[in-house]
Amino acid sequence: EIVMTQSPATLSVSPGERATLSCRASQSVSTNLAWYQQKAGQAPRLLIYGASTRATGIPARFSGSGSGTEFTLTISSLQSEDFAVYYCQQYNNWPPWTFGQGTKVEIK
Amino acid sequence: EVQLVESGGGEVQPGRSLRLSCTTSGFTFADHAMSWVRQAPGKGLEWVSFIRSKAYTGNTEYAASVKGRFTISRDDSKSIAYLQMNSLQTEDTAVYYCTRAVRLAAGGTRYYFDYWGQGTLVTVTS
Numbered sequence: 001e002i003v004m005t006q007s008p009a010t011l012s013v014s015p016g017e018r019a020t021l022s023c024r025a026s027q028s029v030s031t032n033l034a035w036y037q038q039k040a041g042q043a044p045r046l047l048i049y050g051a052s053t054r055a056t057g058i059p060a061r062f063s064g065s066g067s068g069t070e071f072t073l074t075i076s077s078l079q080s081e082d083f084a085v086y087y088c089q090q091y092n093n094w095p096p097w098t099f100g101q102g103t104k105v106e107i108k
Numbered sequence: 109e110v111q112l113v114e115s116g117g118g119e120v121q122p123g124r125s126l127r128l129s130c131t132t133s134g135f136t137f138a139d140h141a142m143s144w145v146r147q148a149p150g151k152g153l154e155w156v157s158f159i160r161s162k163a164y165t166g167n168t169e170y171a172a173s174v175k176g177r178f179t180i181s182r183d184d185s186k187s188i189a190y191l192q193m194n195s196l197q198t199e200d201t202a203v204y205y206c207t208r209a210v211r212l213a214a215g216g217t218r219y220y221f222d223y224w225g226q227g228t229l230v231t232v233t234s
Contacts, residue, residue, distance in 0.1 A: 097155040
């Protein structure tokens with residue numbers, strides 16, 4: 001089973017600032033990596049797949065990068081609606097599909 | 109518009125059963141794999157089960173924590189996916205999300221989850 005590790009657990013950012021979230025896989029997942037956003041009380045929403053491709057309707061301020069075992073989600077200029085929990089997920093080796101434990105982006 | 113609506117959650121005693129339904133619309137259900145993901149209160153996301161489309165064998169996969177107790181199935185004529193949960197345990201308490209699983213390319217084997225339902229809460233308590 002591939003273990004996904006996200007850092008930091010919590011990120012405090014001011015609106016308009018840049019946020020950088022990290023995700024590490026215990027073994028290579030190539031670029032078979034997705035990012036999801038989950039707001040309080042809501043279902044997760046797909047942001048990024050293929051490590052760097054934005055899903056339909058996702059604003060350009062969200063970008064993903066990386067391959068192998070190291071990945072990054074960057075939010076270039078945080079908007080109020082971006083404060084949420086973000087999860088990475090690998091889909092290279094399944095089952096099981098595995099998620100990171102999440103990074104909470106909170107208002108500084 | 110793609111929509112997935114879960115139903116069937118509720119409160120149940122340990123050892124009992126529950127069946128969740130995921131009613132879908134806005135896409136050709138028969139052409140897609142489906143999956144269930146759960147989230148225990150205050151915790152992260154945990155994949156539970158997966159079913160391929162019948163065109164690609166219709167086979168199923170399960171997390172180790174539910175294998176032998178849960179069964180995923182699909183009714184393509186109704187565009188509904190199901191999760192039959194037997195021998196429920198307190199640690200199965202969670203919001204259960206239905207997701208559509210898609211691949212980057214036809215014939216590919218890497219599925220990710222592009223659409224999610226709003227979830228249904230299952231509480232296992234005595």
